[in-house]
Amino acid sequence: MAKVKTLADLRKMKSELQSKIQLRENAENPESVVQIRVGMATSGIASGAKEVYHYFTEEMAKRNINGLTTQVGDMGYCYAEPTVEVLVPGKDPIVFGYVDVKKADQIIEKYIKQGELLDGIIPPNYQNINE
Amino acid sequence: MSEYKMHMMVCGGTGCRASESDTIVEKMKKELEYRNLDEDVQVVITGCFGFCEKGPIVKMLPDNTFYTEVKPDNVTEIIDEHIIKGRKVQSLLYVDPNKGQAEPDSKHMDFYKKQIRIALRNCGFINPEVVDEYIAADGYEALGKVLADYTPEQTIDIIKQSGLRGRGGGGFPTGLKWQFAAQNEADKKYVVCNADEGDPGAFMDRSILEGDPHSVLEAMAICGYTMGSDEGIIYIRAEYPLAIERLHIAIKQAREYGLLGKNILGTGFDFDITLRYGAGAFVCGEETALIHSMEGLRGEPTVKPPFPAESGYNGKPTNVNNVETFANIPAIILKGAEWFSAIGTEKSKGTKVFALAGKINNVGLIEVPMGTTLREVIFEIGGGIKDGKKFKAVQTGGPSGGCLTEKHLDTPIDFDNLLAAGSMMGSGGMIVMDEDDCMVAMAKFYLEFTVEESCGKCAPCRIGNKRLHETLDKITEGKGTLHDLELLKNMSNVIKDTSLCGLGQTSPNPVLSMLEHFYDEFLGHVSDHKCEAGQCKSLLKYNIIEEECVGCTACARVCPVGCISGEKKEVHIIDQSICIKCGACMDKCKFNAIELI
Numbered sequence: 001m002a003k004v005k006t007l008a009d010l011r012k013m014k015s016e017l018q019s020k021i022q023l024r025e026n027a028e029n030p031e032s033v034v035q036i037r038v039g040m041a042t043s044g045i046a047s048g049a050k051e052v053y054h055y056f057t058e059e060m061a062k063r064n065i066n067g068l069t070t071q072v073g074d075m076g077y078c079y080a081e082p083t084v085e086v087l088v089p090g091k092d093p094i095v096f097g098y099v100d101v102k103k104a105d106q107i108i109e110k111y112i113k114q115g116e117l118l119d120g121i122i123p124p125n126y127q128n129i130n131e
Numbered sequence: 132m133s134e135y136k137m138h139m140m141v142c143g144g145t146g147c148r149a150s151e152s153d154t155i156v157e158k159m160k161k162e163l164e165y166r167n168l169d170e171d172v173q174v175v176i177t178g179c180f181g182f183c184e185k186g187p188i189v190k191m192l193p194d195n196t197f198y199t200e201v202k203p204d205n206v207t208e209i210i211d212e213h214i215i216k217g218r219k220v221q222s223l224l225y226v227d228p229n230k231g232q233a234e235p236d237s238k239h240m241d242f243y244k245k246q247i248r249i250a251l252r253n254c255g256f257i258n259p260e261v262v263d264e265y266i267a268a269d270g271y272e273a274l275g276k277v278l279a280d281y282t283p284e285q286t287i288d289i290i291k292q293s294g295l296r297g298r299g300g301g302g303f304p305t306g307l308k309w310q311f312a313a314q315n316e317a318d319k320k321y322v323v324c325n326a327d328e329g330d331p332g333a334f335m336d337r338s339i340l341e342g343d344p345h346s347v348l349e350a351m352a353i354c355g356y357t358m359g360s361d362e363g364i365i366y367i368r369a370e371y372p373l374a375i376e377r378l379h380i381a382i383k384q385a386r387e388y389g390l391l392g393k394n395i396l397g398t399g400f401d402f403d404i405t406l407r408y409g410a411g412a413f414v415c416g417e418e419t420a421l422i423h424s425m426e427g428l429r430g431e432p433t434v435k436p437p438f439p440a441e442s443g444y445n446g447k448p449t450n451v452n453n454v455e456t457f458a459n460i461p462a463i464i465l466k467g468a469e470w471f472s473a474i475g476t477e478k479s480k481g482t483k484v485f486a487l488a489g490k491i492n493n494v495g496l497i498e499v500p501m502g503t504t505l506r507e508v509i510f511e512i513g514g515g516i517k518d519g520k521k522f523k524a525v526q527t528g529g530p531s532g533g534c535l536t537e538k539h540l541d542t543p544i545d546f547d548n549l550l551a552a553g554s555m556m557g558s559g560g561m562i563v564m565d566e567d568d569c570m571v572a573m574a575k576f577y578l579e580f581t582v583e584e585s586c587g588k589c590a591p592c593r594i595g596n597k598r599l600h601e602t603l604d605k606i607t608e609g610k611g612t613l614h615d616l617e618l619l620k621n622m623s624n625v626i627k628d629t630s631l632c633g634l635g636q637t638s639p640n641p642v643l644s645m646l647e648h649f650y651d652e653f654l655g656h657v658s659d660h661k662c663e664a665g666q667c668k669s670l671l672k673y674n675i676i677e678e679e680c681v682g683c684t685a686c687a688r689v690c691p692v693g694c695i696s697g698e699k700k701e702v703h704i705i706d707q708s709i710c711i712k713c714g715a716c717m718d719k720c721k722f723n724a725i726e727l728i
Binding site: 014018 | 216270276388397
């Protein structure tokens, strides 16, 4: 192992290493980052939710967006699978229906990055007791 | 390669390892590789999550799913359901015994809600055997900052302003202690970490060393810088093999990175750390005894002054701090004295780690702000008393502390409040007692420990505690008199006043506090020869209820000493002079005809 010779070296090392535990830090404070919840029940998986889930985890990292992608159970919109719920800090959660890779790309670029709304938003018809 | 999508944190503390958490890790890695998932899921061995009651603990991130009592057989289920299908394994989720429902997210668990983790910040968060993870979590940044930006005096001032007090039991202000050691000029000085955790039921120091060893190394180096020392020694009991192993790994890695050794971070500061093993004597937690043990002498205390800050290890100025105290230091340096002093009460700042044990639902390790009440700790975080029984008392401070009762439940816990209530903070052990515990027997239990652990140097402790123990024994045997209760009190006060070190000065505390809060129970033992809790066997009497006995002879046949007599289909009788009170007859009787009086 190379020696850490100065404080600047240490800080540089830390910034390189930080990505390794970024996910854990985000999990501690999920409210502070963009959360993407992919509905991964049977109906979701059958219509391609898995592909979407992997796309989100990889692309968010590639595009340097600090976010947290999790798999969740059925959200109840089986007609519109795959469904994805997106929580941007400070905004109400939004559920997108019929999400494929192309749509996922739009969600990241348009909604998460620029705050523009897209087609295919499922209007909220429930209140979450956790929130 | 992209980063892992999921992190699977498996507790690698002593408790969870004893329940095969290492086999879980091995199997998980193998199965993931077999399914080509090893690039998506990272398996991380961590330090203690604190929820030892339900170990082994496996926490899935990022969704904070908290699996409890996981067995190696559950590994494939977790992969198939959680990792592949994204469904939580319901049978492994923690079920809140009070609410009766499964808790899918650890953030919502009552156990964690009130906790603030400073000393335990990295336990359960990083792999203690990988220095890179510690560095990623701001590790060694505090040392770097101190060496680059602060003078030793400024650093001591930060610690003083933070209000940090020694977490080993005494509660002495840490900054002041460092200042004394810094002020004494000498050619050689030592930083000693006291990892001789001897309080029965306390295991926070072990868990910190197992879960986050680097934080202690870093803090020791910071302390070395402030007092002008280049050598640190960790005095650790040999009974902590896992903590020792992880410390060795941590020291080796820190040396390889040059974070220990010569010219640290190019600042010209030298500091290195070695380990010294203790044989696990309670008295060696006392700093002068600890230093003598390190010198190869008998672990016996000496009169202070001279304090170790003037003349300690090898006659040189030495600063001794406890593990938990050190673990707080890097966080204070990075976040500032004001941040730390904003937590806690007026005279006790920050947090304190407590080890919950005894008749409590959530046995484990918790860290709460000073000033949290006992009620919050026992009933909210601890989940209340086991089996719905009634709370009776809680012993804080181990064998040096005292018991607190129902009337203290709403007292905010801090150093001074506990002292005022006749107990002490100690190292943070909390043993909870319910209605089935006999206080005389508890007092005897603690005395048994101190008698065993007394070094024997001074008479009050060596002989006095022995006499105390004999008197308590006499009372539990039903042979005590009212005079004995007076004797207990007087003897206790003399031992406290005349003993040489902390061990003897505090050993009568359990007796005194239990006498004070449960005098009626002591009185019951001596005047009515009754033990309400049913613990003191000599005071128990098994009796056959004439109306219920059908004369089936089952009890007579099971009795190991043959003290039950009676003809078939006639009422049986127990000969009390022979009965050894084993209770076998009562267990055997199908007609509930045997009672305990």
